[in-house]
Every structure is written in C-alpha cells, then in structure tokens.
Amino acid sequence: MADWLAALDRRADLRAKAGLTRRLRPRAAGDAVVDLAGNDYLGLATHPEVTAAAAQALSAYGLGATGSRLVRGSTDVHHALEDATADWLGTDRALVFSSGYLANLGAVRALVQPRTLLVSDAHNHASLIDGCRISGAETVVTPHADVQAVADALAAAPGRPAVVVTESVFSVDGDLAPLADLHAVARRYGALLLIDDAHALGVIGPAGAGGVAAAGLAGEPDVVVTATLSKALGGAGGVVAGPAEFVRHLIETGRTFIFDTALPPAVAAGVAAAVRLARAGDDLRAELADRAALAVRRLADAGLTVSAPDAAVVSVTAPGPEAATAWAADCRDRGVAVGCFRPPSTPDSRSRLRLTISAGVARANFERALEVIVECAP
CATH class of the missing domain: 3.40.640.10 (Type I PLP-dependent aspartate aminotransferase-like (Major domain))
Incomplete structure (x- = not known):
C-alpha cells in the first residue's frame, strides 16, 4: 500500500539531486526583508x-x-x-x-x-x-x-x-x-x-x-x-x-x-x-520605470546577464539551478527576497533570479538590495 509513497520519495530525491527542491517559507507580518520577489508592483497591498x-x-x-x-x-x-x-x-x-x-x-x-x-x-x-x-x-x-x-x-x-x-x-x-x-x-x-x-x-x-x-x-x-x-x-x-x-x-x-x-x-x-x-498612479509608474532602468544598469555593470524589462520584472541569468538556489538563499540571509526560477518553471531551461520592482519598497532599501544581489552573485 505504501509503494506509491516510496515512488514519490524517489522522485523527490531526483529533484533534490537536480537542485529543484522547493520549500514553503512562511513570513511574519511586517518582516524586515526587502521584497524583490512579490508582485506588489505599486505597493498597494498595504495602502x-x-x-x-x-x-x-x-x-x-x-x-x-x-x-x-x-x-x-x-x-x-x-x-x-x-x-x-x-x-x-x-x-x-x-x-x-x-x-x-x-x-x-x-x-x-x-x-x-x-x-x-x-x-x-x-x-x-x-x-x-x-x-x-x-x-x-x-x-x-x-x-x-x-x-x-x-x-x-x-x-x-x-x-x-x-x-x-x-x-x-x-x-x-x-x-x-x-x-x-x-x-x-x-x-x-x-x-x-x-x-x-x-x-x-x-x-x-x-x-x-x-x-x-x-x-x-x-x-x-x-x-x-x-x-x-x-x-x-x-x-x-x-x-x-x-x-x-x-x-x-x-x-x-x-x-x-x-x-x-x-x-x-x-x-x-x-x-x-x-x-x-x-x-491615478502615474507617479508610481514613473518610479517603477526609473528603478527598473537603475537595476539593469547596476547589474549589467557588474557583469551579470540581465533582461531588458518592459514593465517591472527584471530577469538575471544564473549558471544553473543549484547556483540560482544558493544565490537566492545568500540574498535572503542578508535580508533581500528575490525570486528563484528554475526548470520546469522556466520555458527555456535556464535558471535565473527574477526581480520584481515595487514602488512600495523604500528607495534606499531598493538600492541596497541591488548591491546585495551583486555581492552574492556566483
């Protein structure tokens, strides 16, 4: 009767060896992490x-x-x-x-x-x-x-x-x-x-x-x-x-x-x-565009491969799934949350960090987060 559970364990082991393990990470209300992973682009969730x-x-x-x-x-x-x-x-x-x-x-x-x-x-x-x-x-x-x-x-x-x-x-x-x-x-x-x-x-x-x-x-x-x-x-x-x-x-x-x-x-x-x-948020959209441009400049200047964003999503290529996971973990340990996208979530089999720009993040914290991402890069 437990054969199906053993099969699931074997599949989980294979995912772990490929660097594709996924975990839930509960957060507390009002945590101090700089959020470049969520999708609250205009900062309206807490308005x-x-x-x-x-x-x-x-x-x-x-x-x-x-x-x-x-x-x-x-x-x-x-x-x-x-x-x-x-x-x-x-x-x-x-x-x-x-x-x-x-x-x-x-x-x-x-x-x-x-x-x-x-x-x-x-x-x-x-x-x-x-x-x-x-x-x-x-x-x-x-x-x-x-x-x-x-x-x-x-x-x-x-x-x-x-x-x-x-x-x-x-x-x-x-x-x-x-x-x-x-x-x-x-x-x-x-x-x-x-x-x-x-x-x-x-x-x-x-x-x-x-x-x-x-x-x-x-x-x-x-x-x-x-x-x-x-x-x-x-x-x-x-x-x-x-x-x-x-x-x-x-x-x-x-x-x-x-x-x-x-x-x-x-x-x-x-x-x-x-x-x-x-x-009515044209000022927020202008700030998003400015921050996206700043992120591209800073990350590209550091030698990272970065997408050219048309909105508020910036993609940064990682060497592979394990490197992407470690990169995101290092950023998290330093108080910055970033998205970690690996196959099969990516359509082209490339692993990357996905940064989502939010006008709800204080500008100084956003700029500090970019420095953390650069310093933690593999």
Missing part, C-alpha cells in the same frame, strides 16, 4: 485606502462570500469592481474570478468550439498552458514572440476557428509581446486574440490600463483580456474582460466560474480601491 475598504467590507459581509457567484456569492462590491475594471480597460464588461489561474482556464475553454486551433506562445504562463490542454483543442506552440510563426500556424489551418494565446508582459523575463502585430495577424486570418495582461495591468499603458491598452487594442471585438488582481492591485482574484456576449457566455457556461466559491467581498472591495489608486 491605507485599500485596507480600509477591505476592513469595511469585512465588517459588512463577513469573512467569505458564502457561495458561488450564481448562488449567493455575488455582492454589490463584486459588481462595482467589475464595472470599474471594464471602464479602466475599455471593454464592454468584466467578470471577476477567485484567481487569475481560474480566469485563464475559463477564458481559454470558453473560446474553444469544435475544430478550434489554439496558437500559444512558448513562454506562456502555466495557467494558459493548462487552459489549452484542458480545452481539448489542438494546440500549436510557436517560438517566443514570433509573429511570423503565428501567421504560418494560422495559414496552415484555413477555415478553422482559431485563437492566438499570449501574455502581454511575460512573467519570466518581463518582455512585452508584439501585441499590435499579433492582432493584425490574428485579424487577417479571422482568429481571436487572448491576452493575459497580468504583469502589465497597473504598470504600463494609459492610466496604467495595461499592455492591451498600450497597444491600442482596448475594446477591440476580437480581443479578450485576462489578468490577475494580485499583482499591481495588491489583492487576489482574476478577471476576464471583453465583449458583453463573451462575458455572458462565461457566466452561463464557464465551469471555473460557476462551480467555484466567489472571491471574498473584502478582497473585492480592497481591489476596487486599488483600481482607483492605480488609475
């Missing part, structure tokens, strides 16, 4: 207006939503958040999910009909990859940010419904997809374009409306946008935004929406407050 809105809703509605959105889980704050998000993104409607992962699974599945071809970027997030797999549709994975490869895949499937699936700002290296060119190709072949705007929302675009708006694609009828509410907005949950007809389709048929308990009202209220702050 007084955000926490006050969440506290007020917590008192009014209680801890949880108590049911799915179609039962008793929809509240006034959910609808207010959806209206505010749709207005911000320039779409007909928006629909809030309990996580960005479920939003992506639901969006991909809802766009698939018989004979649909999915054309997915090789660097897409796991939630998009899993959405493609779970949908059951034929999926062609194209080289990263290769518009011609997307065109070739669509041209090879004439007459079939198709969806091009991409992130806007990619989560591993922080580079921006050629969204306008992808949209032009998708439209030429009658395909839809699904864009995960998670790492761009709040960070780039007019009033922080994201990569889709920055590319001039807001409100296009053949574009569907997804995003998390847990990054620049500092909360939790996910959203799908697009044509009203598509949102109606999700409400009536989307399994990850229908059969899931709704986002807690307190979180929805806090995120709604964060949306208001993010829309």
Whole structure:
C-alpha cells in the first residue's frame, strides 16, 4: 500500500539531486526583508485606502462570500469592481474570478468550439498552458514572440476557428509581446486574440490600463483580456474582460466560474480601491520605470546577464539551478527576497533570479538590495 509513497520519495530525491527542491517559507507580518520577489508592483497591498475598504467590507459581509457567484456569492462590491475594471480597460464588461489561474482556464475553454486551433506562445504562463490542454483543442506552440510563426500556424489551418494565446508582459523575463502585430495577424486570418495582461495591468499603458491598452487594442471585438488582481492591485482574484456576449457566455457556461466559491467581498472591495489608486498612479509608474532602468544598469555593470524589462520584472541569468538556489538563499540571509526560477518553471531551461520592482519598497532599501544581489552573485 505504501509503494506509491516510496515512488514519490524517489522522485523527490531526483529533484533534490537536480537542485529543484522547493520549500514553503512562511513570513511574519511586517518582516524586515526587502521584497524583490512579490508582485506588489505599486505597493498597494498595504495602502491605507485599500485596507480600509477591505476592513469595511469585512465588517459588512463577513469573512467569505458564502457561495458561488450564481448562488449567493455575488455582492454589490463584486459588481462595482467589475464595472470599474471594464471602464479602466475599455471593454464592454468584466467578470471577476477567485484567481487569475481560474480566469485563464475559463477564458481559454470558453473560446474553444469544435475544430478550434489554439496558437500559444512558448513562454506562456502555466495557467494558459493548462487552459489549452484542458480545452481539448489542438494546440500549436510557436517560438517566443514570433509573429511570423503565428501567421504560418494560422495559414496552415484555413477555415478553422482559431485563437492566438499570449501574455502581454511575460512573467519570466518581463518582455512585452508584439501585441499590435499579433492582432493584425490574428485579424487577417479571422482568429481571436487572448491576452493575459497580468504583469502589465497597473504598470504600463494609459492610466496604467495595461499592455492591451498600450497597444491600442482596448475594446477591440476580437480581443479578450485576462489578468490577475494580485499583482499591481495588491489583492487576489482574476478577471476576464471583453465583449458583453463573451462575458455572458462565461457566466452561463464557464465551469471555473460557476462551480467555484466567489472571491471574498473584502478582497473585492480592497481591489476596487486599488483600481482607483492605480488609475491615478502615474507617479508610481514613473518610479517603477526609473528603478527598473537603475537595476539593469547596476547589474549589467557588474557583469551579470540581465533582461531588458518592459514593465517591472527584471530577469538575471544564473549558471544553473543549484547556483540560482544558493544565490537566492545568500540574498535572503542578508535580508533581500528575490525570486528563484528554475526548470520546469522556466520555458527555456535556464535558471535565473527574477526581480520584481515595487514602488512600495523604500528607495534606499531598493538600492541596497541591488548591491546585495551583486555581492552574492556566483
């Protein structure tokens, strides 16, 4: 009966030998670590207006939503958040999910009909990859940010419904997809374009409306946008935004929406407050851009291989998974938290540190953290 547990132990040993062990590291409230690993880009997770809105809703509605959105889980704050998000993104409607992962699974599945071809970027997030797999549709994975490869895949499937699936700002290296060119190709072949705007929302675009708006694609009828509410907005949950007809389709048929308990009202209220702050946060976005440029200069001057960020994610190449783990641990021991990305979390088998820039970190602490990263480099 214990054979299956022994098999799991053997697999864990193999991961350990490859430097791929993963551990949970609980943190205390208000710890003194300089955070370049989390995704609170604008520092809104602890903003007084955000926490006050969440506290007020917590008192009014209680801890949880108590049911799915179609039962008793929809509240006034959910609808207010959806209206505010749709207005911000320039779409007909928006629909809030309990996580960005479920939003992506639901969006991909809802766009698939018989004979649909999915054309997915090789660097897409796991939630998009899993959405493609779970949908059951034929999926062609194209080289990263290769518009011609997307065109070739669509041209090879004439007459079939198709969806091009991409992130806007990619989560591993922080580079921006050629969204306008992808949209032009998708439209030429009658395909839809699904864009995960998670790492761009709040960070780039007019009033922080994201990569889709920055590319001039807001409100296009053949574009569907997804995003998390847990990054620049500092909360939790996910959203799908697009044509009203598509949102109606999700409400009536989307399994990850229908059969899931709704986002807690307190979180929805806090995120709604964060949306208001993010829309007015051009000063925060300017600070993020300045810090990202500073990080690239300092790390490159130290001889490190660093990505050219289009938003607030900076990737620094490590020699291998064990070196990346040790590098991140040394930084942590000196009070700096950095992301440590190793296969299979990376799409190209390269290990790296992923630094996420946050306007919520004091400038002096940010600059000190860069020095720590350089000094701890393998």
